[in-house]
Amino acid sequence: MENSLTFEQFCDYFNKESTCIDALFASRWPEGFRCPRCQHAGYYFIRTRTLPLYECQSCRAQTSIIAGTIMEGSRTPLRLWFQALFLHAQPNGISALRLSTLIGTTYKTAWLMCHKIRHAMSSADSKVLLSGIVRINCGVYGRPYNPTIFRHPQEQPLLIGASLDNEHQVTHLKIKQVSDRHLVHDRVTPLGSRLFIRDHVSPETKDIDTVLLKFSRNRHRQLIQIGEQASAWMNYIFSGIGPKHLQSYLDQFCFNVNLRFHPYCFNVLLTYCASFPTLTYPQLTGRMDLSAQRRITYHEYLRSA
Template sequence: MNLVDFMNRFSEESACEEHLISLRWPSGFCCPKCGSRNAMRVQATHRRDSENRVPLFECKDCHRQTSVTSGTIFHKSKTPLTKWFLAIYLVANDKGGIAATTLERALGVSYPTAWLMLRKIRIAMADRNAKYKLDGIVQVDDFYLGGESKGGKRGRGTEQVPVVAGISLKQGKPQYLFMDLVSDVGKRSVLKVLSRRITANVILETDGWPTYASCAEALEVQSHLITTSKDESKNETFQWLDKAISNFKKFIDGTYHGRQTDDQLYMEEYTYRYNRRGFGDRLVERLLGACAATNLNNSTYSLKVGT
């Protein structure tokens, strides 16, 4: 869907509300308290600015009222849904990532509002990423963020921020990706990441760092293949993972200028796009769905920077 068609479809608040309802309750509203489907739609006419408030569903059995936006990233936001939907469209269609200053100008909102909107969208991406685990052949390696060290060690001895990354392969082609910040590249930190990100029956492929061998044993993976840095085939073996890492560094250095305060969510945004690179026009609808399904109160990620 091009921008003109998108704007025509979602130019009215009511159109966005109806689409949000269809995303949240495709089979019809279901009361989150009692599970009843017997409900009516009401408008809080007794409240100030009632005409600008999203509609409510009132359960006819338990009488609980549920906002159309409750349990989504839009809940309690004073920004109209029309602007939220446009923001999601722009984020979904900008492969290089969109800066808060750009969104500020495009939507006509303040910089803090644009920044918060982007962060909420990234949290939705992160929550959706967390629902999946990599399987099959999975290559894992670590890399570092923070620019070049000045007179310090490089690689695993550096003081830069370590990241564990993994990519699944099918017939030699890249499938899915994950990236996670870690405090160090010891077994405890790396095992915590791999337990969340890969299935137990993978064929794990690494560069021989002892931590990965320990993790492979702890996870009881199907097989652990090692290609060391001294192996002539290393560059070819890990070409797709190396390329993904390189492109992420360009991604964060380009649009976000290498910022260090929110690295994990930037990685979640990058991997969300990477893992859906073949979705085409469907990416907008999928991102809308992720935003509609993300309850910020239950998310692993906080709205506060760096958490």
């Protein structure tokens, strides 16, 4: 589905559940049905429910079209899910309040849909590692409140990493919230940067440069500007984000940047949502607040350096 479509044109195209079912089937099983239990290709099509079931001809397991996707367990019609995906695939995304108005659901339903979609974005991005020319710089969400080293509670330290091409243009972006365990006041410890490299940079990468000091003359200004853009985007679209769910919004910003030149963002996002299991409401509300974790002491910082 091309990015050039308007929301109205998109709704006209996906105005029936059957059309959405066909598109979701193609995204979930692009090479044809495979039983989730035994990988057998043959199936019986069962039409007695609102959403079809696929019964494996080998092991007889029955699979719903939304089982194993972020939509599993949802009673929201697929066409509304598709509308939400289309709006999230746009460059600026959408807030839950605005989404609930446009697709006609309650705010709670729209809020949960938004977070499930961001969960798919995060899950897909976790499988892609930075490589080639990699630059990493510290950043902050929330304007600096203090001219000293002491951190204001609303300042959320970040690490911003990017793969660059030979012209030093960003080809892939990752922005990660830093746990308080890897901070001394507002400074990211060397251990924190090593963990970022371990988790988000390909082991074969040789050209890595990391700047952890805010006012280093070697800091990567391009990455600092991207961090400022992410902060401005979250403040404008969502009126500010607390630390508990900050990472999922950062992942959405990175999704928008990484696919900014892709002609079929909706198709990519639909594939993500068809490939990863759902995030339940208890899992979502039970997320750990990174700012609530124990802060590292100065002596622990010296030992990690």
